[in-house]
Amino acid sequence: MNDEPISQAEKAAAIGTAERARSAGEAPTLFDVQEMELNFGPQHPSTHGVLRLVLKVDGEKILEAKPDIGYLHRGTEKLFETETYPMGIPHTDRMDYVAAATNNHAFCLTIEKLLGVEVPRRAQLIRVILDELQRLSSHLVWLGTSGLDLGAVTPFWYAFREREQILDFFEEYCGARLTLNCMRIGGLPFDLTPGWIERLLEFVDDVPARIDDYEQLLTDNRIWKNRTVGIGVISAEECVEYGLTGPILRGSGVEWDLRRAQPYECYEELDFAIPTRVNGDTYDRYIVRVQEMRQTVRIIRQCLDRLEEGEIRGKVARVIKPPAQEVYASIESPKGELGFYCVSNGTNRPYRMHCRPPSFINLQALPRLAKGHLVSDLVALIGTIDIVLGEVDR
Amino acid sequence: MAEEQTPPPPPAASAGPAAAKPAAPAKPEAADASSHPWVESIRAVFPDAVLSAKEFARQVTVVVARERIADVARHLKHAEDFRYCVDVTAVDWRERQPRFDVVYHFYSFSKNDRIRVKCPVADGEEVPSIATVFLAANWSERETWDMFGIRFAGHPDLRRILTWEGFHGHPLRKDFPVEGIDTGAAIYPEEWPEGGGPAQDDPNRKVVS
Numbered sequence: 237m238n239d240e241p242i243s244q245a246e247k248a249a250a251i252g253t254a255e256r257a258r259s260a261g262e263a264p265t266l267f268d269v270q271e272m273e274l275n276f277g278p279q280h281p282s283t284h285g286v287l288r289l290v291l292k293v294d295g296e297k298i299l300e301a302k303p304d305i306g307y308l309h310r311g312t313e314k315l316f317e318t319e320t321y322p323m324g325i326p327h328t329d330r331m332d333y334v335a336a337a338t339n340n341h342a343f344c345l346t347i348e349k350l351l352g353v354e355v356p357r358r359a360q361l362i363r364v365i366l367d368e369l370q371r372l373s374s375h376l377v378w379l380g381t382s383g384l385d386l387g388a389v390t391p392f393w394y395a396f397r398e399r400e401q402i403l404d405f406f407e408e409y410c411g412a413r414l415t416l417n418c419m420r421i422g423g424l425p426f427d428l429t430p431g432w433i434e435r436l437l438e439f440v441d442d443v444p445a446r447i448d449d450y451e452q453l454l455t456d457n458r459i460w461k462n463r464t465v466g467i468g469v470i471s472a473e474e475c476v477e478y479g480l481t482g483p484i485l486r487g488s489g490v491e492w493d494l495r496r497a498q499p500y501e502c503y504e505e506l507d508f509a510i511p512t513r514v515n516g517d518t519y520d521r522y523i524v525r526v527q528e529m530r531q532t533v534r535i536i537r538q539c540l541d542r543l544e545e546g547e548i549r550g551k552v553a554r555v556i557k558p559p560a561q562e563v564y565a566s567i568e569s570p571k572g573e574l575g576f577y578c579v580s581n582g583t584n585r586p587y588r589m590h591c592r593p594p595s596f597i598n599l600q601a602l603p604r605l606a607k608g609h610l611v612s613d614l615v616a617l618i619g620t621i622d623i624v625l626g627e628v629d630r
Numbered sequence: 631m632a633e634e635q636t637p638p639p640p641p642a643a644s645a646g647p648a649a650a651k652p653a654a655p656a657k658p659e660a661a662d663a664s665s666h667p668w669v670e671s672i673r674a675v676f677p678d679a680v681l682s683a684k685e686f687a688r689q690v691t692v693v694v695a696r697e698r699i700a701d702v703a704r705h706l707k708h709a710e711d712f713r714y715c716v717d718v719t720a721v722d723w724r725e726r727q728p729r730f731d732v733v734y735h736f737y738s739f740s741k742n743d744r745i746r747v748k749c750p751v752a753d754g755e756e757v758p759s760i761a762t763v764f765l766a767a768n769w770s771e772r773e774t775w776d777m778f779g780i781r782f783a784g785h786p787d788l789r790r791i792l793t794w795e796g797f798h799g800h801p802l803r804k805d806f807p808v809e810g811i812d813t814g815a816a817i818y819p820e821e822w823p824e825g826g827g828p829a830q831d832d833p834n835r836k837v838v839s
Contacts, residue, residue: 306792311808313777314801318808349687352657476713476739479766490739497742561660561686564735564746566716577733579721592717592735600769629792 269294274611278307282385282615285625289602291611298614301606303599308629316589321347321556322421324589329415331591332627335374337366337406338569339627340419345500346565346576347421348550350558358546359423360501361539365436366409366418367567368532368539372443373402374570374622375525375532379450382522382619386463391450398446401439408432421556423549437540443533451526464518468605468617471516478601482572482594483524484621488516494568502542508535518620525622528570557584564592571595571622593627658687666690668710668745675705681750691746696732699749700758700784703734707763712736712745715764718771720751720778724804728752730780734760734767751780759785777802 276289283289286307292300312331316324328339341363348355355363380395403413408429410418418425454460470480472488485492491512495503511527513520560582566575572594579588598621605617663669663685669692673680679698684691694702706712716735723729728750737744751757759782761768771782772791779800782788790797799806 306790306794309792311801314806314808349658352687477765479715479764492739559657559660561658562691562733562746563687563689564716564744573716575716575735577717577719577735588721590717590719592719596769596773597717597766600766 283618284623287625296610298606298609301603303602305628308625312630313590316586320584326417329417330626331630332624333414334377334624335370335570336416337370337418338567338574341367342567342574342576344419344421346563346578349563349565350578350580353422353550353552355423355550356547359548361543362424364501365536365539368535369402371570372529372532373399375529378525378622385615385619391453405436422552427548433540440533440536447529463616464522467518467613468620469517470605479597480601483521484598486512487521487524489514494573500567506535506538518616521620555584569594572598591630595623595627599623599628660684660686663690671710672702672705676701689746691748693748696749696751696757700760703760704763706736711740712738715766718767718774720774720780722778722804730778732757732780756781756783758783761785
């Protein structure tokens with residue numbers, strides 16, 4: 237055999253593809269690129285719903301990842317057009333079903349903007365409390381499932397223990413745990429039951445210690461860091477290019493949160509920080525979400541302090557007929573900017589009601605994030621983008 | 631986006647009790663926005679592009695000619711710093727000519743505000759795609775194609791996204807029935823000849839081909 241060192245050019249020429257080797261009548265070597273198409277099917281525990289990815293892999297390395305969505309498409313926007321405005325609110329629950337109150341909120345906010353309705357203060361404070369409880373609940377689901385996907389089984393149980401308590405609060409308030417229908421145009425459907433506030437205060441006092449527990453399990457964990465640091469790095473400019481919002485944007489260094497930039501309800505007077513990190517990898521997004529959970533607790537406490545007696549619903553006509561105009565309103569949902577674009581034609585049904593879901597827009601970046609990573613990193617990336625297929629597909 | 635409206639003064643003839651309900655805040659009114667600085671900025675570079683402009687509830691809507699939409703979007707991105715494309719969607723005005731309105735929303739971090747750009751499109755006409763200018767518009771344009779049947783010229787990968795390939799029709803058009811159509815998805819047509827959609831004897835069954 238030849239003992240001379242092999243040049244780079246020779247090496248590059250030697251590493252071909254398996255097809256070329258086979259067509260030349262030779263057996264492919266270990267180093268040849270062997271492209272395989274793999275279906276990360278809609279039924280998969282790690283896709284957080286019915287998401288299908290068509291992967292082109294070379295061994296474990298991903299060459300291309302194409303999402304194929306639409307498995308949960310239910311024609312929500314078409315249904316909005318056939319029903320009156322208040323009838324649309326339960327449909328919005330089913331979109332981001334993990335944080336349903338935020339969907340209700342965005343929908344109601346859009347129609348209130350069309351009508352020019354003012355929401356009374358007590359309703360604003362309670363709406364913020366419900367929103368923030370949903371943010372906490374959504375981040376707990378994210379923490380649990382995303383950890384579970386990467387092999388951290390323990391946080392899953394404890395995160396869902398907290399979530400059960402939050403769902404109990406919602407069940408007491410509006411009767412439902414998941415698809416809440418807990419907001420109306422102009423305010424809220426019900427007032428708080430006696431004792432709800434005290435129990436919520438007790439719960440909220442416990443939460444920071446629980447978040448400490450999760451952090452103790454994961455934040456400095458060598459295995460967790462190994463699986464998340466440097467995975468799915470995206471820069472701030474690219475985030476803006478791709479229209480990514482929410483913890484992804486804040487993990488890449490852009491300190492932008494709609495609750496601070498374009499405050500709605502009573503967010504102007506509340507004091508909370510916007511956690512931001514700079515590296516833009518999965519670990520940073522994890523830290524951002526965990527810090528957001530802590531800030532949520534602050535917000536809920538401040539709202540509970542400010543609660544006074546008052547109306548829970550603004551002055552809204554019995555039959556809602558907005559002027560024949562169009563409006564776009566958005567809120568900061570746990571996943572990003574959730575907006576509704578409503579075109580009214582003066583009747584009691586929307587002419588066009590379009591939802592701008594953060595998960596749909598954020599999922600666009602998955603092919604860009606996944607390129608060059610391994611299949612096991614893909615699972616981490618789906619978790620870090622934090623999608624809910626109900627929202628992606630509507 | 632808090633409205634700063636003073637409520638109209640209560641009528642002098644009312645003799646309500648001291649705890650009377652407060653008067654409703656004034657509703658937002660639509661106003662023409664042709665002299666808005668952003669609209670002027672577009673018109674300065676593309677004089678024939680802007681068809682009209684309106685402001686309602688502190689949101690500016692600019693109606694732009696269909697052929698110039700990509701140029702206007704690029705101008706808004708580079709000159710006016712509307713770097714974030716929030717959304718692309720469409721509205722089907724059934725009897726109006728042109729039939730559709732393709733609606734774009736852009737947001738500027740420096741201005742902390744949004745602008746809405748619309749372009750009227752007739753059935754069958756193509757709209758220049760902005761997916762190369764704003765990467766965020768890629769899937770939104772695919773969704774608009776899927777739901778309305780509006781083609782985007784120059785889109786890198788225009789195919790259906792929410793419905794499946796081989797689906798007939800565009801669901802969000804006003805002439806697509808809410809009850810659904812026979813999508814030809816029959817698996818065992820000998821056993822269950824009704825296939826997809828409502829059953830054969832359902833009075834609401836409509837077939838769109």
